[in-house]
Amino acid sequence: xxxxxxxxxxxxxxxxGPLETRWERARFGTRLVNPANRRRLRVIVVGTGLAGASxxxxxxxxxxxxxxxxxxxxxxxxxSIAAQGGINAAKNYRNDGDSVYRLFYDxxxxxxxxxxxSNVYRLAEISTAIIDQxxxxxxxxxREYGGLxxxxxxxGAQVSRxxxxxxxxxxxxxxxxxQALSRQIAAxxxxxxxxxxxxxxxxxxxxxxxxxxxxLVTGEVSTHTADAVVLATGGYGNVFHLSTNAKGCNATAIWxxxxxxxxxxxxCYTQIHPTCIPVSGDHQSKLTLMSESLRNxxxxxxxxxxxxxxxxxxIPAEDRDYYLERTYPSFGNLVPxxxxxxxxxxxxxxxxxxxxxxxxxYLDFADAIDRLGREAxxxxxxxxxxxxxxxxxxxxxxxxxxxxxAVHYTMGGLWVDYDLQSTIPGLFxxxxxNFSDHGANRLGxxxxxxxxxxxxxxxxxxxxxxxxxxxxxxxxxxxxxxxAARSDVEERVRxxxxxxxxRTVDSFHRELGSLLWDHCGMERTEEGLRHALERIPELRAxxxxxxxxxxxxxxxxxxxxxxxxxxxxxxxxxLLCLDAxxxxxxxxxxxxxxxxxxxxxxxxxxxxxxxxxxxxYTGTGTPPxxxxxxxxxxxxxPTQRSYQ
Amino acid sequence: xxxxxxxxxxxxxxxxxxxxxxxxxxVSPDMSFLEMLDVLNERLTLRGEEPVAFDHxxxxxxxxxxxxxxxxxxxxxRRATTTCxxxxxxxxxxxxxxxxxWRAAPFPxxxxxxxxxGALDEVVRAGGYVSVSTGSAPEAHATPVxxxxxxxxxxxxxxxxxxxxxxxxxxGSAMLFTAAKVTHLGRLPQGAPERDTRAxxxxxxxxxxxxxxxxxxxxxxxxxxxxxxxADIAQFNxxxxxxxxxxxxxxxx
Numbered sequence: 001x002x003x004x005x006x007x008x009x010x011x012x013x014x015x016x017g018p019l020e021t022r023w024e025r026a027r028f029g030t031r032l033v034n035p036a037n038r039r040r041l042r043v044i045v046v047g048t049g050l051a052g053a054s055x056x057x058x059x060x061x062x063x064x065x066x067x068x069x070x071x072x073x074x075x076x077x078x079x080s081i082a083a084q085g086g087i088n089a090a091k092n093y094r095n096d097g098d099s100v101y102r103l104f105y106d107x108x109x110x111x112x113x114x115x116x117x118s119n120v121y122r123l124a125e126i127s128t129a130i131i132d133q134x135x136x137x138x139x140x141x142x143r144e145y146g147g148l149x150x151x152x153x154x155x156g157a158q159v160s161r162x163x164x165x166x167x168x169x170x171x172x173x174x175x176x177x178x179q180a181l182s183r184q185i186a187a188x189x190x191x192x193x194x195x196x197x198x199x200x201x202x203x204x205x206x207x208x209x210x211x212x213x214x215x216l217v218t219g220e221v222s223t224h225t226a227d228a229v230v231l232a233t234g235g236y237g238n239v240f241h242l243s244t245n246a247k248g249c250n251a252t253a254i255w256x257x258x259x260x261x262x263x264x265x266x267x268c269y270t271q272i273h274p275t276c277i278p279v280s281g282d283h284q285s286k287l288t289l290m291s292e293s294l295r296n297x298x299x300x301x302x303x304x305x306x307x308x309x310x311x312x313x314x315i316p317a318e319d320r321d322y323y324l325e326r327t328y329p330s331f332g333n334l335v336p337x338x339x340x341x342x343x344x345x346x347x348x349x350x351x352x353x354x355x356x357x358x359x360x361x362y363l364d365f366a367d368a369i370d371r372l373g374r375e376a377x378x379x380x381x382x383x384x385x386x387x388x389x390x391x392x393x394x395x396x397x398x399x400x401x402x403x404x405x406a407v408h409y410t411m412g413g414l415w416v417d418y419d420l421q422s423t424i425p426g427l428f429x430x431x432x433x434n435f436s437d438h439g440a441n442r443l444g445x446x447x448x449x450x451x452x453x454x455x456x457x458x459x460x461x462x463x464x465x466x467x468x469x470x471x472x473x474x475x476x477x478x479x480x481x482x483x484a485a486r487s488d489v490e491e492r493v494r495x496x497x498x499x500x501x502x503r504t505v506d507s508f509h510r511e512l513g514s515l516l517w518d519h520c521g522m523e524r525t526e527e528g529l530r531h532a533l534e535r536i537p538e539l540r541a542x543x544x545x546x547x548x549x550x551x552x553x554x555x556x557x558x559x560x561x562x563x564x565x566x567x568x569x570x571x572x573x574x575l576l577c578l579d580a581x582x583x584x585x586x587x588x589x590x591x592x593x594x595x596x597x598x599x600x601x602x603x604x605x606x607x608x609x610x611x612x613x614x615x616x617y618t619g620t621g622t623p624p625x626x627x628x629x630x631x632x633x634x635x636x637x638p639t640q641r642s643y644q
Numbered sequence: 645x646x647x648x649x650x651x652x653x654x655x656x657x658x659x660x661x662x663x664x665x666x667x668x669x670x671v672s673p674d675m676s677f678l679e680m681l682d683v684l685n686e687r688l689t690l691r692g693e694e695p696v697a698f699d700h701x702x703x704x705x706x707x708x709x710x711x712x713x714x715x716x717x718x719x720x721x722r723r724a725t726t727t728c729x730x731x732x733x734x735x736x737x738x739x740x741x742x743x744x745x746w747r748a749a750p751f752p753x754x755x756x757x758x759x760x761x762g763a764l765d766e767v768v769r770a771g772g773y774v775s776v777s778t779g780s781a782p783e784a785h786a787t788p789v790x791x792x793x794x795x796x797x798x799x800x801x802x803x804x805x806x807x808x809x810x811x812x813x814x815x816g817s818a819m820l821f822t823a824a825k826v827t828h829l830g831r832l833p834q835g836a837p838e839r840d841t842r843a844x845x846x847x848x849x850x851x852x853x854x855x856x857x858x859x860x861x862x863x864x865x866x867x868x869x870x871x872x873x874x875a876d877i878a879q880f881n882x883x884x885x886x887x888x889x890x891x892x893x894x895x896x897x
Contacts, residue, residue: 054778057778058777058778061777061778072701072707072709073699073709073760073761073762074708074761074762074764074765074805075765076708076765076768076805077701077702077707077708077709077805078707079701079702079707081702081706081707082702082704082706082707091784093785129779129781131784132781132782132783132784133776133778133779133781135781135784135787135834136774136776136780136781136782136784136834137773137774137776137781137834138773138774138797138801138828138829138832138834138835140794140795140797140798140801140828140832141794142794143788143789143790143791143794144791145791146788147788147789147790147791147794148785148788149784149785165798165801166798168706168802171706171802171804172798172801175801178768179768179772179773179774180773180776180778182765182768182769182772182773183769183773183775185769186769186770192765194762194765217754244704246701246702246703246707247700247701247702247703248701280672280674280675281672281674281675283672283674283675283679283680283682283683284679285676285678285679285682285703286703286704288703288704289704387705387729390722390725390729390731391676391729391731392674393673393674393731393733456778457778457779460778502690504686504689504690506682506686507686548689548690550688550689550692550693550694550695551694551695555655555656555755556697556754556755556758558695558697559685559689559695
C-alpha cells in the first residue's frame with residue numbers, strides 16, 4: 001500500500017510565548033460560556049474511563065447537558081480500572097528535586113522527542129491539581145504514618161513522584177471519577193447510557209453533531225445529537241488480539257471518526273510491556289501484566305543451551321545467561337521497557353526461550369529470597385506472586401516466574417490540537433484515544449495522569465471556546481446526514497450477519513493479531529511490514545467472505561459486537577503497518593531493525609522524522625494522505641539515549 | 645480434560661430459561677473458566693448454534709464485569725477469586741459443572757448468564773461520593789489522614805461491584821456492597837461532612853431497588869473476591885443508627 005503526501009498540518013490552537021504561562025494565557029484567551037447558556041448546550045461523551053468519566057462529571061458540574069455512553073454494564077468498569085502502578089505528579093513532597101519543569105523534561109525525553117512541548121508542559125503543570133482533586137474525592141492513596149501521602153519512584157525515575165493506592169491505583173482513581181459522575185447523574189446534568197456502543201459519528205455542515213449508537217441489549221440503532229462530541233474511548237492495543245487491554249477495548253469509535261475525516265496520528269507508536277505472564281496455549285484470550293516493580297529484585301535469565309532440558313532449579317549458574325546483566329552492566333535488569341522487551345524477544349528468537357512454545361524468559365527470585373528472606377520478598381511482592389500462582393498454577397517461591405512482553409498501551413490516536421479538538425470541528429478526543437502527550441513512548445504512571453488532566457482540567461476549559469458559538473442549529477432525526485449515518489450502520493450490521501461463512505470472528509482476530517505481533521511488534525523490518533501490508537487486505541477480504549456471525553441484530557449478540565470491532569481492526573491494522581513502514585527511523589516504542597546504533601539502541605533520525613505523522617482517510621484500500629506536523633524543541637534539546 | 649457443562653440458557657427476561665448440557669473436551673488445565681466458555685462458544689458457532697452470552701471484560705479480576713454461579717457458588721470454588729481468575733485446574737477431569745447467572749430479584753436476566761446490575765449504580769447515585777466539584781479541592785496535604793484510616797478505607801474501597809454478595813445472599817441483600825462504600829468514605833475526613841446523609845440515603849436507595857435486608861448469614865463475605873469483611877455491615881448499621889439519633893435527615897430529593 002502506498003500513501004500520498006498531503007498538505008503540512010499546523011496546530012492553530014498552539015500557544016506561544018513563555019512556556020510556563022502558555023496554559024494560563026490560553027485559558028484567558030478562551031471565550032467563556034455564560035452559566036445560564038450552559039444548560040442549553042449539549043455534549044456527548046463516549047467512554048467512561050478516567051478521561052471520559054472525569055470529563056462528563058466536570059461538564060455536568062459546569063451545567064452543560066451531558067450524555068455519557070459506555071459499552072460496559074456500568075461506567076465503573078472501564079479499563080482504566082486495571083492500571084496498577086500509580087499516577088505521577090510534580091508535587092515535590094519529597095524535596096528530592098522534582099518540579100513541574102522536571103516532569104515536563106522527563107516526559108518529553110521519555111517520549112523520545114516526538115511530543116509537543118506545550119502540551120507536555122501543561123500536563124506536568126496540571127498534575128498537582130489532579131492529586132488534590134482525587135484526595136478530596138476520597139481516593140485512598142497510600143499514606144505514611146504521619147498521615148501524609150506516600151510516593152515512590154517508578155519506571156526508573158530518579159525522583160519519587162508516583163502516588164499510588166497499593167497495586168490498584170487505576171481502580172481507585174476510576175472509582176473517584178465514577179462517583180463524581182454518579183453525583184451528576186443523580187443531579188440530572190448527565191444522562192447515562194450503559195451497554196451502548198458508538199458505531200458512527202454524525203458530521204453535519206462540517207461539524208461533529210452527534211453519534212450513531214447501538215443499544216447492545218435491544219439491538220436498536222439510534223442517533224443522538226449534541227453541540228459537541230467528546231471521544232474518550234481508549235487505545236487500540238487489541239488490534240494485536242492478545243494484549244493487556246480488556247476484552248471489550250476497541251478502536252471502533254476513533255476509527256469511525258477517522259473515516260469521517262478526523263486525522264489519525266502516529267498509529268505505529270505502540271508500547272510493549274516486558275513483564276507479562278506468557279501465553280499458555282491457543283485458547284489464550286488476554287495477557288496479564290505483572291508489575292514492573294518485580295524487576296527490582298528478580299533476575300532475568302534463559303539457559304545458555306537452546307537444547308537445555310533440565311528444570312530451572314537444576315541448571316547451574318554457568319549454564320544460565322543473565323542476558324540483561326551481561327549486555328547492560330550498569331542498568332542490568334532495570335533497563336527501560338522497550339529494551340527489556342526486545343532483549344527477551346531476541347533470546348527467544350535464538351531458540352533459548354522457556355515454557356510452552358519457547359516464548360518466555362525466567363524472572364528468578366531465588367537470589368532475592370536468599371538475600372532478604374522469604375518474608376521480605378512476600379511483603380514486597382506477595383500479591384503479585386499470588387496472582388501469578390493463580391494464573392499459572394506454579395509457585396514462584398519455588399520455581400522462577402516466566403514472563404514475556406505484551407502489548408500494553410498505544411501512544412498513537414486521533415490527532416488533536418492544543419485544545420484537544422480533532423480536525424473535525426466540534427469533535428474532541430481525550431485520554432489514550434488521542435495522540436497528544438506521550439510522543440513515541442509513555443512513561444510509567446503517566447497514563448492515569450493524562451486521562452485525568454484531559455478530563456478534569458483541560459477539556460472543560462477548552463471546549464468552552466467552541467461551545468461559545470452554540471447552540472448550533474437543531475439537527476432533527478429526519479436530517480439527511482443523520483438518516484444516512486444511521487442507515488450505514490444498520491446496513492453494516494445486516495452485512496455482518498448475512499455472510500454466514502465458515503470462520504468465527506475470533507479466528508480472524510487471532511490471525512490478524514499474530515500477523516501484527518510477528519511483523520509490527522517489538523521489532524519491525526521493511527520486509528516484514530511489506531508482508532503484513534500484503535496480507536492484511538487479503539485477510540480483510542476473507543473476513544467479509546467467510547465470517548460467521550450467529551444470531552440476529554435484535555437483542556444481545558456478543559458475536560456481532562466483536563465482529564464489528566474486528567472489522568475495524570482489520571482496517572486500522574493496515575494504517576498501523578503503513579505508518580511503521582514509512583517511519584524508517586526507530587524511536588520510543590517503534591523499533592525499526594534497519595535504524596539502530598552499533599549497540600542495538602533505537603536510532604532516531606531527527607533531521608528527517610521530527611514530525612507527527614497524521615493520516616487522512618481517503619477510502620478503504622486507497623492510499624491515505626500523510627499530513628506532517630513538524631515538531632520543534634525550544635526547551636529540551638533532543639539527545640540520543642544510552643543504557644550501556 | 646473433559647467436562648460436562650450444564651449452562652443456563654435464557655433468551656430474554658420473558659423466557660423461563662433452562663439448563664442445557666454440553667460436553668466440552670480438549671480443555672487445558674491452564675485455561676481460565678471463561679476461556680473454557682470461549683472454546684465452547686467457538687464450537688457452538690461452527691455448529692450453527694448460538695453461543696452462550698456471559699459478561700466479562702478485563703479478565704484480570706478487577707473490573708467486576710464477570711460473575712457466574714458455578715456449582716451453586718458465586719464465582720466458583722476458589723476463595724477470593726473472580727470467575728475470570730478461576731482456572732480449570734481447580735476442577736477434576738470428567739466433572740459435571742453447573743453454570744448459572746447471578747440470581748436476585750433486582751438483577752433481571754438479560755440473556756443466558758448476563759444480568760442487569762444497574763440497581764447497584766442506583767445505590768451509589770444516592771450518595772456514594774464526596775460532593776467536591778472539580779477545581780474546588782484544597783491542597784492534598786491540608787488534611788493528614790492517619791495511616792490506619794487510609795488503609796481501612798482502602799480495604800473497603802477495593803470492592804469491584806461484581807454483585808457476588810447479592811447472588812450469594814439468601815435474602816438478595818446488597819448490604820455488603822453498600823456498606824463497603826459507606827465505610828470507605830466514612831472512614832476518611834473528606835467523607836465526614838456527608839457521613840450521616842450518605843448512610844441514610846444509600847440505605848433507602850438499597851431498599852427501594854428491591855434488595856433484601858441483612859440477617860448476618862455471612863455468605864456475602866465468603867464469596868467476595870476482594871474479601872470485604874462483614875464488619876463493614878456492622879459499621880454501616882452503626883452509621884445509620886448514629887445518623888438517626890443525631891436527627892440527620894436524608895438529602896432532599
